[in-house]
Amino acid sequence: MKQINLNALRVFAMVARHGNLQRAADVLNLSRGAVSQRIKQLELDLGVVLFLRGAQGVSLTPEGERCRAATDDALALLETAFVDIGAVNDxxxxxxxxxxxxxxxxxxxxxxxxxxxxxxxxxxxxxxxxxxxxxxxxxxxxxxxxxxxxxxxxxxxxxxxRLVAVCSPDFPRSDRPMGLETLLTLPLLQDAHRRWEKLIQATGYGDTHKLLNFDRSALAIEAAIGGHGIAVAPTYMVEADIQSKRLVDVWIDPEPSExxxxxxxxxxxxxxxxxxxxxxxxxxxxxxxxxxx
Amino acid sequence: MKQINLNALRVFAMVARHGNLQRAADVLNLSRGAVSQRIKQLELDLGVVLFLRGAQGVSLTPEGERCRAATDDALALLETAFVDIGAVNDxxxxxxxxxxxxxxxxxxxxxxxxxxxxxxxxxxxxxxxxxxxxxxxxxxxxxxxxxxxxxxxxxxxxxxxRLVAVCSPDFPRSDRPMGLETLLTLPLLQDAHRRWEKLIQATGYGDTHKLLNFDRSALAIEAAIGGHGIAVAPTYMVEADIQSKRLVDVWIDPEPSExxxxxxxxxxxxxxxxxxxxxxxxxxxxxxxxxxx
DNA sequence: CACAGCCGTTAGTTTTTCTAAAGGCTGGTC
DNA sequence: GACCAGCCTTTAGAAAAACTAACGGCTGTG
The missing domain is CATH 3.40.190.10 (Periplasmic binding protein-like II)
Incomplete structure (x- = not known):
């Protein structure tokens, strides 16, 4: 027996449910001609007449009723299974x-x-x-x-x-932006990346600086918000606090990092x-x- | 959620069963590219990965296993229902x-x-x-x-x-085939089509003949088998009795009827x-x- | 008789499905 | 390491399926 077009079964089930090709077409977003052709081809493939056609719509033949029952069961089974699988996936x-x-x-x-x-x-x-x-x-x-x-x-x-140095707006500081030399005289807050140390080493300045270290960049930034010093962090990490005026930037690395x-x-x-x-x-x-x- | 292509589920089930796209393609009479594309599109539509691919074929993912179970159940349901319906139709x-x-x-x-x-x-x-x-x-x-x-x-x-005149092999008659003139001197058996009367009228012979009328051609033929006269009937109706020697043909209309x-x-x-x-x-x-x- | 609402068909367009061909990857063998 | 077999993937183009728009027929109702 030629393989049944399973997609046509979905159309069939909708027509059976509504007893009306036009309404099924509306629900399925198809033209009534498409639905009519689908049902016709399904009947040819199955070798049975599924619907009696009339001026008030269609009604299922006995064979059509048996098809409908099986189709509804199968579609319900698949719908349940696949909705689950789909849902898990969001x-x-x-x-x-x-x-x-x-x-x-x-x-x-x-x-x-x-x-x-x-x-x-x-x-x-x-x-x-x-x-x-x-x-x-x-x-x-x-x-x-x-x-x-x-x-x-x-x-x-x-x-x-790109690294940026930030501090609380209330933090005492001479001017903005600051030169690196001036910055380094202030309490410096750094995270596990040890960005200040790297920066200082890269620029060749002396290393007698007050450094406060934190396990997390976020903690360093919070300390800066708290007025405890100058934190250096990537721009994207401090952008929101700058926008909220909890921080101000006092220096930015002219070169992006590697x-x-x-x-x-x-x-x-x-x-x-x-x-x-x-x-x-x-x-x-x-x-x-x-x-x- | 976009509608699942139910026909693709059939392909999916076959691949799951064989653990091998090539073999599933062979069974389905498709190219291996078609099967691969089908599975890929189904995965995109469903939003899950169904198979792990490898050098030794494919294996179901956990989501794929859940799909397979539901699909096999649904396809089995439909197969059973539609095989029955197909059978009833003989x-x-x-x-x-x-x-x-x-x-x-x-x-x-x-x-x-x-x-x-x-x-x-x-x-x-x-x-x-x-x-x-x-x-x-x-x-x-x-x-x-x-x-x-x-x-x-x-x-x-x-x-x-084509009309043929038949009688019992034991029916007394001069020779075979008979001329129409001789025929008409014998008892004639006719059915509701009044074939003898039409024949006589068409040939212009006199109309003082012994006619026995029956409601059914078959009854006229049975009367001829019983030795009661000459029946005229279409060849296809008497062919079997001639073959069985229950009847002999004694005249055939040289022209087929209209x-x-x-x-x-x-x-x-x-x-x-x-x-x-x-x-x-x-x-x-x-x-x-x-x-x- | 006219109309509304239903379904069916056709020709043409669009989309899907498929094939053929090319190619990549893995595991096994020498 | 090279080669091979067997697997899956992708692409371009052809074929088939699905669909639309338009037209038309039928039935029931007013």
């Missing part, structure tokens, strides 16, 4: 550094949840980049000097990483899932950052 | 004249049921041609001067209608049903009739 895990999470993502969480109301987002913070491959609904945002080379990943650069921020996601992303749209949204947010000074 | 109704039924069809019923062992045949005899359209599993055999003109029917000529025998069936015949094959068988039986004399 869950995305975002892997990123804890400071990026708290200083970049959290201030934008309202925007993200507004854009993707049905998204179930898991934010997993890490101190080191993931070593394993990303699953199909995972995104990672990570700094590095080269893009992600994992062949199962797709990768895109989000931004240069590192850039990358976003990676699995090549096995599939249609219907918002993962690529989330990637695009994040990309757009970075692109839309106002320039500092 | 019921054919044959409409024909009662004499054609008893004198042409009955002697061949063994051949027909041998050829179509699963056929459920209903023979409905009528004295007048059907006025309504034939249903999709109905065949009609009817004499006429023109083919069936009903636009929903298909029609084919089975045979010319009427021919036609077979009609519904244009809405559908694939998988034997109706066309039954029509062909009946056609072949008429074509295979041995010439009388």
């Amino acid at each position: 869950r995305v895990t975002l892997h990123l550094g804890s400071s990026t999470a708290s200083k970049w993502l959290m201030p934008r969480m309202d925007g993200l949840t507004t854009e993707f109301p049905k998204l179930s987002l898991t934010t997993q913070v890490h101190e080191q980049p993931l070593q394993r491959s990303l699953g199909r609904n995972e995104i990672a945002i990570w700094p590095g000097t080269t893009p992600d080379t994992n062949p199962t990943h797709q990768c895109r650069q989000l931004t240069d990483i 590192e850039r921020l990358f976003i990676s996601w699995s090549r096995e992303h599939v249609g219907g899932r918002p993962i690529r749209r989330i990637v695009d949204w994040i990309t757009d947010e970075f692109a839309a950052s106002p320039p500092i000074r | 019921r054919v109704t044959l409409h024909l004249g009662s004499s054609t039924a008893s004198k042409w069809l009955m002697p061949r019923m063994d051949g027909l049921t041998t050829e179509f062992p699963k056929l459920s045949l209903t023979t409905q005899v009528h004295e007048q041609p059907l006025q309504r359209s034939l249903g999709r599993n109905e065949i009609a055999i009817w004499p006429g001067t023109t083919p069936d003109t009903n636009p929903t029917h298909q029609c084919r000529q089975l045979t010319d209608i 009427e021919r025998l036609f077979i009609s069936w519904s244009r809405e015949h559908v694939g998988g049903r034997p109706i066309r094959r039954i029509v062909d068988w009946i056609t072949d039986e008429f074509a295979a009739s041995p010439p009388i004399r």
Whole structure:
């Protein structure tokens, strides 16, 4: 027996439900001619007449009724199974550094949840980049000097990483912007990247400076907000606080650093899932950052 | 959620069963590229990865396993329902004249049921041609001067209608074949078509003849078998009795009559049903009739 | 008789499905 | 390391299916 066109069964079930080709066509977003042709071809393929046609619509023949029962059961079975599978799939895990999470993502969480109301987002913070491959609904945002080379990943650069020195607006300081020499006379707040030390070493200044160290960039930034000194951090981490006037920038590295921020996601992303749209949204947010000074 | 392509599920189920795209393609009579594309599109539509691909074939992911289970259940449900429905449909109704039924069809019923062992045949005899359209599993055999003109029917000529005069082999007669003049001196048996009267009128002979009339051609033929006279009937109605030596032909009309025998069936015949094959068988039986004399 | 509402058909367009061909990857063998 | 077999993927183009728009027929109602 020639293979039944299973897609036609969906049309058949809708016609059977409504008893009316035109109404089924409306529901299915098809023309009534398409529905008519579909039913006709299905009848030819099956070798039975499924509907009696009349001026008040159609009614099922006995054979049609038996087809309808089986078809409804089968479609219900599939619908249930696939809705489940589809639903499970609107869950995305975002892997990123804890400071990026708290200083970049959290201030934008309202925007993200507004854009993707049905998204179930898991934010997993890490101190080191993931070593394993990303699953199909995972995104990672990570700094590095080269893009992600994992062949199962797709990768895109989000931004240069440019360092900026920030402090509380109330922090006593002579002028703005400051020269580096003046900066270094002030209490300096640095994170685990030891950015100040690297900066000082790079510029050749002396090393008798007051340094306060924190495990997390975010903590250093919070300390700066608290008036405890000058923090240096990537621009994207402090942008939101600058916008909110909790911080002011007092120096910016004229050269971007060697590192850039990358976003990676699995090549096995599939249609219907918002993962690529989330990637695009994040990309757009970075692109839309106002320039500092 | 975009509608799942149900036909692709059939492909998916076959790949899942074989764990191998190439083998599934072989079974489905598709190229391996077609199967690959089908699975890929299904994954995009569903938003999940269904298979892990490898050098030794494919294996289901957990989501794929869940899809497979639901798909197999649904396809099994449909297969069972539609195989049943297809089977029920081997019921054919044959409409024909009662004499054609008893004198042409009955002697061949063994051949027909041998050829179509699963056929459920209903023979409905009528004295007048059907006025309504034939249903999709109905065949009609009817004499006429023109083919069936009903636009929903298909029609084919089975045979010319040629009249033959027959009697019992034991019937007293001078010789064979007889001239018409001699014939007309004998008791003549005719049916409702009043074929003898028409024949006599057409040839211009006198009309003082002994005529026995019957409601049915078959009854006239049975009377001839009983030795009561000479019956005239279409060749196809007496062929079987001649073959069985119950009758002998003593005259045949040198010209075929204006009427021919036609077979009609519904244009809405559908694939998988034997109706066309039954029509062909009946056609072949008429074509295979041995010439009388 | 006119009209509304239904279904059916046709010709042509659009979309989907498929094939053929080319190519990449993995595991096994020599 | 080279080669091969067997697997899957992708692409371009052809074929088939699906669809639309338009036209038309039929039935029931007022």
